[in-house]
Amino acid sequence: MLKQLNSIRYMYIRSHLYGLTLNIFILLAVFLSIYVWFQPQWLTAGAILFFILIYVVIGFVMALYAGFRSSGDLKKRIDYISTMITQFSLGELSSRIYFSENDEIADLGDELNGLGEKLDQQRKSLLKLANEKSDLARSAHKAATIEERQRLARDLHDAVSQQLFALSMMAQACERSFDQNQSQAKEQLHEITQMALQAQTEMRALLLHLRPVHLSGDTLSEGIIKLIEELKQKCKLEFKLDIQNVQGLPQSTEEQVFRVVQEALSNILRHANAGEASIEMVPYQGEVFLHISDNGTGFQIEEKKSNKTSYGLKTMRERCEEIGGDFKIRSRVGEGTYIEMRIPMQTQLEEGGP
Structure with a gap:
């Protein structure tokens, strides 16, 4: 009820009533002035009161009628504008409104049309950009898939296929020397065993890259633990884990971090010749700290920068930087390798909103 009394129509009625009240006071002042100064016989106090009452009744009715009539057109035009704004909010952007009048409300309608x-x-x-972005995403995914296949093909050729070729050559040599020199054949069999184990380790490391990037509904900590449990069943590497549950990372960031862990474990299996690996993931003051280390042979970082085998390190750094993280690696020959990542958790706010 109070809202209706504050509408435009009742504002017009009130304005007419204000004018009526002002006219009553003016007439009353005029009549009283004439009555005091001239005292005509026809102007008595009763006549003044009667005239004022008649004027109030007629003026009140006229104020109501004039207020409704004069505000009707304005209210209708404002309702048109309100309906148009509602249609805009519902996505009907083709709606237009036109007024025959040439006033400020008509100008407002033209601005809404614009x-x-x-x-x-x-x-x-935006629809065009979304389609173009989708096409670019498909192209980028296709290019990344081709590049990953090419890298796996190079790794298979450079590592596993060469080791298998060496195994076949060693087996043939062992077969020829078995009857003549059994001690030499025994040494060759030992070398064949070591090479086969190395090839097996290389193959398991390469298979890590064929795992799905998505966590399949698992959290980041759950995905890493499942990956470690799977590796424990397939290799002799010992693991030390301190993986805490992390809340606040968007799914895309979790997948990138999981992919970095995959790449790091693959490098440990293929190149580190390590017996123990350590993974620590701890949230602290709005950031996630990830630490991966091994007790393997290590390497000189300066030499790796010019070596094709540093592709994995470069990929891990790029993935970390894409999610706004900080990537550091330390290694020395004979002292193992240490990888440290610091990922901000504020990326969730930027992506999903508060």
Whole structure:
């Protein structure tokens, strides 16, 4: 009820009533002035009171009628504008409104029409950009898939296929020397065993890259633990884990971190010749700290920068930087390798909102 009394129509009625009240006081002042100064016989106090009452009744009725009539057109035009804004909010940007009058409300309608045209053009542009982004994403995924296949093919050729070729050569030599020199054949069999184990380790490391990047509904900590449990069943590497549950990372960031862990474990299996690996993931003050280390042979970082085998390190650094993280690696020959990552958790706010 109070809202209706504050509407435009009742504002018009109140304005007419204000005018009526002002006219009553003016007439009353005029009549009283004439009565005091001239005292005509026809102007008595009763006549003044009667005239004022008649004027109030007629003026009140006229104020109501004039307020409703004069505000009706304005209310209708404002309702049109309100309906148009509602249609805009529902996505019907093709709606337009036109007034025959040439006043400020008509100008407001023209501005709303212009706004609708601009919003419609922006929506079409956004749809076009979304389609182009989808095409680029498919192209990038295809290129990344091809590049990953090429890298796996190179690794298979450089590592596993060469080791298998060496195994076949050693087996043939062992077969020829078995009857003549059994001690030499025994040494060759030992070398064959070691090479086969190395080839097996290389193959398991390469198979890590064929695992799905997605965590399949698991959290980051759950995915890493499952990966470690799977590796424990397939290799002799010992693991030390301190993986805490991390809340606040978007899914895309978790997948990138999981992919970095896969790459790091693959490098440990293939190149480190380590007996023990340590993984620590701890949230602290709005960031996630990830530490991966091994007690393997280590390497000189300066030499790796010019070596093709540093591709994995470069990929891990790029993945970390894509999610706004900080990537550091330390290694020395004979002292193992240490990888440290610091990932901000504020990326969730930027992606999903507060």
